[in-house]
Every structure is written in C-alpha cells, then in structure tokens.
Amino acid sequence: MSLQLTVVSLFLLGGVLTFPLGQESCHPTKPDMLNVHLVPHTHDDVGWLKTVDQYFYGDRNDIQHAGVQYILDSVVDQLLKNPDRRFIYVETAFFYRWWRQQSSSMQQTVKQLVNEGRLEFVNGGWCMSDEATTHYSAVIDQMTMGLRFLNETFGPCGRPRVAWHIDPFGHAREHASMFAQMGYDGFFFGRLDYQDRARRMMYREQELLWRASDSLTPPMADLFTGILPNGYNPPEGFCWDQSCDDAPIRDDPDLEDYNVDDVVKRFLAIAEGQSAVYKTNHIIMTMGSDFQYENANLWYKNLDKLIHYVNAQQANGIKVNVLYSTPSCYLQELHRTNLTWALKNDDFFPYADDAHDFWTGYFTSRPALKRYERISNSNLQMCNQLEVLGGPVSRRGPFGVGDSKTMKEAMAVAQHHDAVSGTEKQHVANDYARRLANGWQHCQVLVSNSLAGLSGSTAERIYCDNLNISVCPLTESSKKFSVNVYNPLARPVTWPVRLPVNGTAYVVSDANGKSVVPVSPATREVRRSRGFAVNELVFQVQAPPLGYTTYSVSLLQNGPPPASTQHHTPTAIKNKFLQVTFDPDTGLLSSLSNLETKQTIKLTQNFYWYNASDGNNVESIQPSGAYIFRPNSSTPFVISKTAKTESIQTPAVQEVRQWFSPWVSQVVRLYADSRALELEWTVGPVPIDDDLGKEVITRLDTSIQTAQYFYTDSNGREVLQRKTDFRPTWNLKQSEPIAGNYYPINSRAFIKDDDDQLTVVTDRSQGGGSINNGSLEIMLHRRLLYDDVRGVAEPLNETSGIFPKGLVVRGRLLLSLDRPASAADAHRPLAQEKEPGEIFLLHAIFSGLQAALPPAVHLLTLSQWDKDSVLLRLEHQFQSWESKVNSQPVTVNLQKLFTTLDVLGVSELNLSANQWKDEMKRFSWTPESGTAHLHLSVPSLQHIRT
Template sequence: PFSPKCALKEENVAPPTNMLNVHLVPHTHDDVGWLKTVDQYYYGDRNDIQHAGVQYILDSVVDQLLKNPDRRFIYVETAFFYRWWKRQSPSMQQTVRQLVDEGRLEFVNGGWCMSDEATTHYSAVIDQMTMGLRFLNETFGACGRPRVAWHIDPFGHAREHASMFAQMGYDGFFFGRLDYQDRTHRMVQLEQELLWRASDSLPPPTADLFTGILPNGYNPPEGFCWDQSCDDPPIRDDPDLEDYNVNDVVSRFLGIAKAQVRRTNHIIMTMGSDFQYENANLWYKNLDKLILYVNALQANGSKVNVLYSTPSCYLQELHRANLTWALKTDDFFPYADSDHDFWTGYFTSRPALKRYERISNSNLQVTCNQLEVLAGPASRTGPFGEGESQTMKKAMAVAQHHDAVSGTEKQHVANDYARRLANGWQRCQVLVSNSLAALSASSAKRIYCDNLNISVCPLTESSRKFAVTVYNPLARPVSWAVRLPVNGSAYAVSDAKGAAVDCQVSRNRGFAVNELVFQVQAPPLGYSTYSVSLLQNGPPPASMKPRHPAAIQNEYLRVTFDPDTGLLSSLANLETKQSIKLTQNFYWYNASDGNNTESNQPSGAYIFRPNSSTPFIISQTAKTETVQTSVVQEVRQWFSPWVSQVVRLYAGRGVGGGNQSICGICSTCLGKEVITRLDTSIQTAEVFYTDSNGREVLRRKKDFRPTWTLKQSEPIAGNYYPINSRAFIKDDADQLTVVTDRSQGGGSIHNGSLEIMLHRRLLYDDVRGVAEPLNETSHIFPDGLVVRGRLLLSLERPPVAADTHRLIAQEMVLQPLLTFTDGDLNPNTRLEVRGVGVGNVCLLEHQFQSWESKVSSQPVTVSLQKLFSTMEVVGVSEMNLSANQWKDEMRRFAWAPQTDETPVLKTFQDISPWEVTLRPMEIRTFLLRVVLR
C-alpha cells in the first residue's frame, strides 16, 4: 500500500514471527484548543493553566529523530504542524521531508484536527479533513498521505465517521475511548480489533474499516511515562550505582506485554500523552534503553521483541496475519467510563456555540464552495475590497475539534472559537459582496444582518425601501420564510419579476416594534431578489389574541391545542389523513452535584447525570397569544419567565410545528438540564432513530446495546444519543420526525415519547479535566445565556417519511443566505440567477439509504456535462472522498469478517466518464476541468 519511495516503512516492519512483537508508538496528543486557546497551545503561552507548547514539541522531536535512525514518531493535528512548517528554514523543511520519506516521521489521521464524532456534521468533517490532507499531499506527496485514522480522544465513535474514513482511503482506524463494559466484553472475547461495517447501504467493502481499540487509551503503560510532566523513574542502567533498576523495569515491562492478550503475535503500546515530547530527549533516551535491555534477553531465550513502530506498521502486520475479524455494524455511543458516568451531556453543552458553528458551516458552503468558485477572481478582488475564504475555512476546521463544537472547553476557549468564526465570516462577507456584484451587474453596497436570530437588523428597521437577495446553496428550489424586524406598520413586497408577494406585519417579540413575514422562492444553486417598500396607508399589523386557540392549520397540517392548558394536544397530516395525539412541554432534570448515595459524580460539560429519573415540569399550562394571517399562523406560548416558544405553520408549506424556544437558565436556578418532550400515541416499543453526523440513520433501543449485554446504571443519561440533524419515532402507521437546527442530545425514555435536551447550566465541574462548571452567561444575559432554537416537526407514513425528513434536514443545515441593499435597485441589476453550478471539485451525493424509500432509494444517474449551466465540462477525473488521491489509484487492505449476514448489494457501472451513477448513500468526488460559457 505504500509508495516504493517510502522504503523504511516496509523495512521497519520485519519482526520475527516466533516472538511476541511489541510495537512502541511514540506520539503526542495536541488538542486544537481545550484548556487554552489554539494560539496559547502552539506558542506555549498561559502555562499557568496548563504546561503545553506545540512548537517546542515539534522542534524537539525532529532533533531527536535525527540522532537515531531507528526512532519513530507520529503526528496528527495538521493545524499545528502547518503553523510550525511555515516558520522553518528551507534546509529544515528538506530534513523533515527526508524523515517523512523514510517513514521515521509519519502522519496519521491528517485532518486539520481530530474531530468530535457526536456533534459534527459530515460536510464540515469532510472539509476539515480535506484541508489537512491536501496540505500534507502538496507538501510531502505519497509518503505524507496518512493510511490510518487516529481518534484517540473523542468521547464515543460514530458509524458515519468510519464510513467517511473508509471512503477517504484509510486502511484502518484506532481509537482509545469506548464504554467500560464494552471494553471488558471485548477483552474477554478477543474482539478489541474488529471489522467495522459502517454503512447498511454501500456495498462492502466500500465502508468497511478495520478498527483497533488501544489497550491504554492513548497513554503509556503504568510506570512507563518518561515525559517531563511524568513522575515515573527513568531507567537507571549504571551497574555501579545502588539505584540500578534495569532488571526491575524489564521485568515489569515483560509482565505488562505478556498480559496484553491479542489474536496475533503483535501488540501495540502508545508511548506519549497530552502535549508530551516537549523535551523529546527524555522519552527517546529511556525508550532506547528499554528496547536494548528487553531485546537483550532474547539471547537467553526470551520470546519478546520490542521495536519502534507506527500505527500503519502495526496494522500491516495484522493484515499479514490473514485472519478473520469480528464484525460490527452499529456505533460506539453512548460512552461511559464507569458506573453512573455517561458522557452524554456534551451532546448539548454550549448550544449557542453549536448553533453558531452550524450557521458558519452553511455560510462556508455558500461563500467558499460555491460563490467564490462561480465568480472566480472577481470574488476576491472587487468593488468591496479583497475578500478571502481561508480565514473561515480554518476557523471552521478548528471548530470541528473534539473540544470545540462539543462544548467541552473552558469558557475563554469557547469565546476564542466563536471569535475565529466571526472573523472568518466578516472576511467572507466581502467575498460574497464581490461575487454577487459580479453576478448581478450591480455594485450596490451589500449589508448583512448578523443578528436576525435576536430580531435585530438596523437596515430593515429604519429603511423605507430595501431589497433582499436570497441565495440558495441547494441543488433544488427552496421555499423559505423570511422574517425581518421592522418599525413600520405595512409593507409591499415584490419578487424578481415584479409580482406582488403576500406579506404580513405582526407585533415583534424582539427589539423592533414589528416583524415582516413573507415567503421566498429561491432557485437551485442561485439567487433571487425581493424588493420591500414601506406603505404609508397600509393595513395595521396583525393583532395578537390573548387566548388558547383551538387549532392552527395550513394546506398540509393541523395542530390542535388543549383549550384548558394551552398545550399542544394533537397533530394531523391533512394529505395522508393521519392524526396522532401529541403533547409537548418543557421539563428540567436536577443535575447531580456529586452528593448522591450511589455515586459522587456530578453533571458537567461532558457528563449528564440527573439526580432523578423523573424530570420537573416547568409549567402545567402555557399562557398563549395567537396570530393568524394568510402568510403564517402561530401560537406564542409562555411557560415561565425563562422558557417560551412559538408554534408556527406557514402557508403552502408541508413542514409543521415550527418551534422556537428560548431558555435562559437564571443564576438562582443553577444545576438544571432543560428538555422538551413530545409524548405521542405512537407505539414505539421503546425504540427510536437518530442520524449519524447528518447522514445514515441508526436504530436505538432503550437499555440495549447490539453487541454486548448492558448493565444499566443511569436510566436517563444511559439512554441519550447524539442527534445531529434529526430523530424520529414510528410504528406501522405513523412516523413523527423532529429536525433540529444544531446538534443536541436526546432519547426515548417512555413508549411513544421523544425528548431533546435544549440547554444546560451547571453548578459543578464533572472532574474530566476542564476544571470549571458549565455556567454560560453574557453581558446581555447575566442571569444565564439565552438560547433560541428551532425544531421542525413532520408527520408522515413510515414508508415515505424519509423523502420528507431528509430534505427538511438538508434545508435546515444549508439555509439560504440573505443579503440586503438599501434604496432603489439599479434597473440593470440581474435580479435572479438560476443553476449557476459550482467549481472545479464537485461532490455528488445520494442522500437516501437503500431501505428508506421505494422511490428515492433508487440509483440515480447524473450527467456531468449537463449539470452546470454556466460552464462547459471538458474533462473529468474521479478522486477519493477527501480529494487527495485518484480513485483508480486508491488501494486499501482487504479484511474478512468472521461471520457475514450482510445482503449482497447490487453495484452499478457508470454509463461513461460523463454520466455517473450514484448508489444509495454514496458520495463521489470529481475533479472537473471547465471553461465558462
């Protein structure tokens, strides 16, 4: 699998076959932000928080590798290596290239960071992996291309990540964390190394990935840590000294090695940990001695051989063993490291940051992956200055780190992640303005309303006439409701053709007096412009009626409310003539403070641990107001001073129960974990379904794990799973889907019930390293950070429900981008552009699983030559998913499962290089050579 140029990678792994071969893997785990910011970690700043300086680690490691050709080292986080590399002299860069070519310095994983697996969306993961891998490919060529995925620290592992790694060309995947009960089971069954079949739709071995669970997490064996941060004694090998300890060290090491039972005569030991090797001499001097003295015993008959190694070398030996391996088809969630300690709180932690990351991902796809390519050089240098996308790309890549979007960092680090995203978006806005100026033939100043989430937009609140340009990043038309804060009482709206658009003004709950609402139709991969004018003598704003409504409905859905409580009571699909009982309310779990008879574990940024399995209801009733117009019908509900929501139905849209909630957990109410719960008449048998990173759907069952017998210690936290974009419950007749606007945690604790955690504010740290409670405030909301969220509900028949919820989820992730111009439009302005197409690298994706839909789960053939209206495709080459290798040159190890009941899935051949067929759940990457028409 390696290039012939990478000679020592092959030569290094030629250990004897009649011995136990111990592969020592020197490594460092360098968080791209956690207790310190990215900059602080790189430079070694704020060592009062944590002693760590990545630049010194790389300096020291390279120096030590040069002193002994047997030594090896692996490095993971390209975000840090990229910084270090840019500051090296040409001679040092050449030296490092030589180390890489010889296999002495090996890159594993290779993404910009080691991403979280629970709260990241697949599109953002692909982007950050591509960024890191592209840099390595361009800098080091084939020898710098990682062959092993390495996620030693993320807190649970998603099946979709394994699928993506397989499609990126990795031979194997190693990680350190899995449930403590699962680890014990696998040790007994000799299944710590397995074959992960990470898709039920892609034909094997497309998404098959060999997976190894590291025996010590990612730390060295106990007693063998030789970093400056460690307390273990060094190897003292002068026999003339009284403290000579070689015999003791060797004896202890042999005991540990022989106790590590695996299926081959090869075992792996991670030699390193968090931010270690800043003084690499300490590690290597002792490792040299360990190898020397253990191997010296072979002359006396010892059957243990120790060598410097890397994960790819170890993996190569496992492949040479030609064994069959246990097969796994589910995922590794939820993760617990002991009784009562389930790491399921971080599925929701820092919900504002999670939403900001998701919006930023949408903006990145629009500005960098589409508009920048479409407008070409004009996007970067135009009437609004120099725009650039790299700042946003790097900020988004860093935000995928397993202590970033996960919400498990210190507060000042979370602020830094948000600051980076804000800086990236400011620079991208210039790029968007330039692109739209080129496409529309108008240099009118573009204005952005970044605070629409809190109903703030100075332009719309003050201007008598303005235009709204709606860019749709999806490859299909989208209908979208635009809500703008205004201070006028009546407005006229017209579309790009000058036709009047139905609109409505109602009283606003934000800073402006009123809110203007109208629906737009955005063309695929294009934009449309709407003109808005203040009317002098228009109708008054829609009035709010302070009463409990009987129901609201549009052409598709009817939502009924209880006349006594004001709560939701039923949901009906008028097209399919379905109706279910549906009660929705807000509750909170009292977070454990550690003073509990069963365990002293508190809830914190990582861990969810309620004191009781029964949540407290916030209110049995809701104070309500109703607004019913031709554009939108809504019921505004207040449950307490710190929880409220609006239930909305828009005209002409089949998406029901639009739900916006606000939760600001006050300072006198610390230790609360707030949920919304939907209790229905659907018979679920304690089963529900969640997506994996926005892609494939997995079945979840209460108190059950598919591959091992669970001893449940936490009936709530132990049944929570990550919901990245959607979850649903169903029976034979009905399916209720909830689409989320960010990653959140949730579960189905009761039959027919689905609950989603919205917000958390906690009193204590959970003793997992972050060393501060999850207590978010701001200067605006000192009594607890207010979070506004959105949930969309859909009721469908199960066989066709996938057609709806997948499309809704995609619209939620990739929302239209709004830009504004003040005053009258130039008469020569192009108000609408359709089907503009995207750039040189094209990702084509089939969005449905093979079993989901009779119609949408069929293969689809796409003509690349007809796909783009503004470009002519003159050449095409297929690449792997991460676009760092030609697809026809990708060679992966083949692995055989012990048992295989996977049905044979039909494969499809492309008609020609220009007409490609997509199978269910397939993502294909093409490099296109194009010319503008």
C-alpha cells in the same frame, strides 16, 4: 467564463480494496515472538484549556504547561540522532503553523524524515474532530484541508494510511464510513464503553472490522478498527516525559538505584497481560500523551534503553521483541496474519467510563456555540460556491480583497473534539466564536464581490446576521430596500423570510403572500437593546437552485395595520397540509394531523428539567458537567403544566405564542405553504437559586407505538436504529436509565410504528432519546454548577455581557408527520432547507445551475481548488431502504450542469480529494461469519454515474 472542472469526488463511490504502497521503513518483526510495537506520539488538542494560539506558542502555562512548537522542534532533533526512532504526528493545524516558520534547510530535513518513514503523519485532518456533534460536510472539509497540505508538501509519503481518533468521546458510524471512502487502511481509537471493552477483552475482539454503511456494498465502507489498550497513554510506570513522575531507566550497575531488572520484569508482565486480550502476536503501546515530547530527549533516551534491555532477554529464551513502530506498520503486521475479524454494524455511542459516568452531556453543551458553528458551515458553503460562480473578481473586486481561506480554517478548527463539542473552557469557546466571526467577515467581502460581478451592480451589500432575534438595522430604518436570498442547494427552495420592521404595511414584489406581525415580548426581551423593531414582515421567497432571487420591499404609508394578537388559545391552526390542535385548558399541543395522508396522532409537547447531580450521592460521587450528563433522578421536573398563550393568524403565518415561565417560552408556528410545524423555543437564563444545575429538555409524547425503538442520524447523514436499554453488540447492564439512553442528534430523529412516523429536525447538534414508548425528548440547554472531573476544571455556567445572569438560547425544531414508507422523502430535504442565506442588494434572479439536480442528489461541495479547477462533490443522500423512489441510482450529466462553468474534463478522486480514485488501494480484511449485529436490512449499492 470557462473553467476546467478537473477535481471531482463523488461521495458514495468506493474503491477497490487491494494492497497499499509498501512500508519499507517498518522495522522487521519476529514471527515466533510477541512483537511489541512502541508508538511515540503526542496528543495536541487544537484548543481545550487554552486557545489554539496559546497552545502553539506555549502561552498561559499557568493554565497548562504546553507548547506545540517546542514539541516539533525537539522531536525532529531527536529523530535525527538515531535512525531507528519513530514518531507520529496528527494535527495538521499545528504542523502547518510550525512548517511555515522553518528554514528551507529544515524543511528539507523534515521531508527526508518523512520519506524514510521516521516521521509519519496519521489521521492528517486539520484537527482530530469530534464524532458526536459534527456534521459530515464540515468533517469532510477539515479532513480535505489537512490532507491536501500534506499531499502537496510531502507527496505520497506524507499521505496518512491510518485514521487516529484517540480522544473523542464515542465514535460514529458515519466517521468510519468517511474514513473508508478517504482511503484509510485502518482506524484506531482509545475510548469505548467500559462494559463493551470488558466483553471485547474477554473474547479478544478489541480489533474488529467495522461495516460502516448499510447502503454501500462491502467492502466499500468497511474499516479495520483497533481499540488501543491504554487509551492513548503509556502503560502504567512507563511515562518518561517532563510532565511524568515515573522513574527513568537507571542502567549503570555501579550507581545507586540500578533498576533495569525491575523495569524489564514489569514491562514483560504488562506485555504478557496485554497479549492475553488481543488476537495476534503483535501488540501496540502508545508511548506519549497530552502535549508530551516538549523535551523529546527524555522519552527517547529511555525508550532506546527499554528496547535494548528487553530484547537482550531473548538470549535467555524470552519470546518478546520490542521495536519502534507506527500505527501503519502495526496495521501491516495485523494484515499479514490473514485472520478473520469480528464484524460490527452499529456505532460506539453512548460512551461511559463507569456505571454512572455517561459522556452524553456534551451532545448538548454550549448550545449557542453549536448553533453558531452550524450557521457558519452554511455560510462557508455559500462563500465557496460564489467564489466559483463569480470567478476571479470574487477574490479581488469592488469591495476589496476577500477570501474563503480564513473561514475554512476557522471551521476546521471548530470541528475539534473540544470545540463544537462544548467541552472547552469558556475563554476558549469565545476564541472559537471569534474565529468564526472573523472568517465570515472575510467571506462577506468575497460574496459581495461575486454578486457584483454576476449582477453588474456595485450597490452596497448589508448582511443581517441576527434575524433570529429580529435585529437588522437596514430593514428597521428603511422605507425601501431589496432582499436577496441565496440558495446553496441544487434544487429550488421555498422558504419564509422574517424581517424586523417598524412600519405596519408593505408591498413586496413577486412575493407569494405576506403579513406583518408584532414582535413577540419574548423576542424583545432576548434581543435587549440590539434592535428596536416593533413588527416583523413575513413573506415566502422562492430561490432557484444554486442561485439567488431578489424581492423589493416598499413601505405603504396608508396600508392596513399589522395582525393583532388574540389572548386566548385557539382550538387549532391549520394550512392545506397540517392541522395542529391545542388543549384549551392547558394551552399545550394536543394533536398533529397530516391532512394529505389523513393521519392524526396525539401529541403533547412540554418543557422539563433534570436536576444535575452535584456529586453528593450514595451510588456515585460523579456530578454532571460539560462532558457527563448525570441527573439526580429519573423523573424530570415539569416547568409548568400550563402555558399562557396568545395567537396570531394571518394569511402567511399562524402562530401560537406560549409562556411556560419567565425563562422558557415558545412559538408554535405554521406557515401557509409548509409541510412542517415549527417550534421556536427560547430558554434562559436557567435559574440556579437552588444551587443545583439544570438540564433543560423538551419532550414530545405521542400515541405512536414505538416498542422501545427510535432512530437518530449519524453526523447528519445515515440513520441508525436505537432501542431503549439495549446495545446491539453486548448485554447492557443499565445503571443510568436517562443518560444511558441518550444519543447524539445531529440533524434529525424520529419515532414510528406501522402507520405513523413523527420526525424532528434540529437546527444544531443536541442530545436526546426515547425514554418512554411513544416519546421523544431532546435536551436544549444545560447550566451546571460543578465540574465533572474530566479535565476542563470549570463548571458549564455560561454568561456574557448581554446575559450576565445566564445565557439565553433560542432554537428551532421542525416536526413532520408522514407514513413511514414515504417519510424520508419529506424529512431529508427538510433537514437541508433550514438555512438559506440572506443578504441585501439590488439585483435580479440568478442560478448557477442549468437545471435542478434530482431530489436524491445533493451538491455537497463546490469550491475553488486552484486557478483552473474546482472541487465538486455530489452525493446520493438516501439510504437504500428509505425510499421506494429516491433510493434508486441516479444519473447526472455534468456537462449540462452549470451556467457559468464549462466542464472541459473530469477526474475522480477519493472522498478527501487527496488521491486519485483509481489509484486508491486499501487492505482487504475478512470478517468472521455470524458476528454481524444487524438491525436494518442490508441494501444494494446507491451510486451516481458520470
């Protein structure tokens, strides 16, 4: 097969910063006046209190009155009545649905509004993604999906120039870096820590320049950032939606309650107060809120009057000019001022809106959904890749019609800031999971077709999606089967596979070591009646880059028995890389050694819980909830000081199974060829008999001398340094010593000193911190009995039909011990290798690459773009300071990359693939000198040359 590879976006290449296309549609401003930019907008959650469908159609208004289709109908109608009016729209997921229902004449009308700048798209992703719990690859995908639709529908006039994250609960540096590389001129948001805002208001630094990468040469990842004055709401007293109670402008002096003078006076006072805390003679006001403008006439009729009557005061010497505007028009005026701006290098986590109200609970809320979203992302990448490698037969083949689109849309919706964040109602969380499951079913057909085309075999494919609880009907009941393991990475992977079986001995072709071990009591308990395997077959697999390999498995009738369990705590388990010791009295971990580097640290690991505040507290009535983490004391309760243990030692794997209580257990697992220690934890149902919610953590206490410093990733990509009770850009007054020191951990966190670095790789987004020196704690599960009064109006108390007494969650942590100078070389690949795809079929070895990519290069995206082209993203995955070897520039020859594709041409786009790279022109901004708060060295550029 020969496909022309014409769409390429190389992740770490930035663009030259110059001026964007002119914005002729912007209303003129007055240089000698205070210009007030009114921005009519609606904030339409892609699921929250209602599902996506319910919000679009206006269903279930008993929960919340909201109907997006009516908003767009009404806004378009009102824009046509007055050419001065403006409106911005954000969520492409909703607009796409609405657009498909419109007549061709209405579509032409909307195109005209867009071309004239009267309807402007901002942000433009499928949704407004969360920033704490999302992985960068999924964010890029959902942004690309939304922006591609706008690009193909409206052309350059539909391309957003401003990123708009007015509702997410804290802001990640990696998001700003991505937005800069997507070609945005600026970024606006509404939420930041109340102490940070107070300081910025005092120094007029609510508009700033965010230097969002320490590996990209400025200004490649520089992004102008503005903090909106009222979140995303209108000024107090100026809300004119049907959901508002503010009085309309009554401007007939012959009628009762004439109020124009009062309205003008109040508005001028607000404008003056706002201008005092911003830097220029331009200020912005968001005129709208959640699901507003369903009856747009209410808003626009009053805004027309407001503009008219305030501007009429210019004849009386009032130097205020009010105008309809958009974020890009406002940003253009700020750029024209040619000022310098405060510089920021860290991020905006954690977010607190009051002294005891830290929004750090959602880092962990709904841990099962967070894990399912992460697995779904891996499945989507496999689906995308095999659609390309398999060619047209992958979409229409022997197993029917398959598609990747359903999964792409489901994953895009799941990135919303009330989706993977876990801050939605339970029935909405169920809907997100249902969409992901439906998407994977569509992808399974595509994957089966692709593999059939590549192999020539139409043997039935069975997908086992519940291996984490030892459930797979095929392997439980079959005496002979084949296992195919797909590797989506661009380098070879060696990984252990565990298959539920009922036999005691098996032959596995080409496997490097195998063992049969009994299924643990904890697994039998968590899987309930969904599976009946008594044993697990464990063996190592080796998969080629971007390819798959097959292992044939056959039952031996008279083979050796499975490994037996020993009901005592071993003093140690070890392989050729690691040694782990246990305290014989407590059954807990006591040390970890790297045998290659001859390092040993003391390491104790245990499980604890914080009692959640119920709101009955002297200092504050704030309870813990889906958003907010507020323990009622700074000392967690230990679940048990000792662990009941049993151990299994085989050539393939060594396990120490620990029981801490009826609702907490763990397997400490060391595979024969692994450089990482696996901790597989199982937590739940969390008991609530004491009428207090519980926030369950695991804590690693070590001998590493951390001096209050620790490190967390940003959306799975770059790493930021953290310090307990400290913020780089303002003097923190700490009021919550636990919750105020929690940060998002999307894929990894570590602690280190001069000699040792302990890295923890997570299998989903979680919250955590280093409260004590040498310690790292990670929140695993939350079960709460009170709502935190942030709108969801529901306690985070998850149950299901399988777990009516409370949700049981299982997950894995991978631990590695290395020298700090070389740790990244080990943990970066480790974070990616957690999730090879597993499917079942009869076949041989296949690789989509002629050779593995270098260790520093990650194949981020390979997906079908159109009939004759694919989208390829390669990224340099090391920060400049991480590795002496792997942080260096790398050259990749694309013409010799693939086995099933002929590269006939390459054209480079920006990161979101909605603009040619050489045409990406952005505003340039000048930072103030001496305002950066650096705590990592500024590196040289890493890049990929083609």
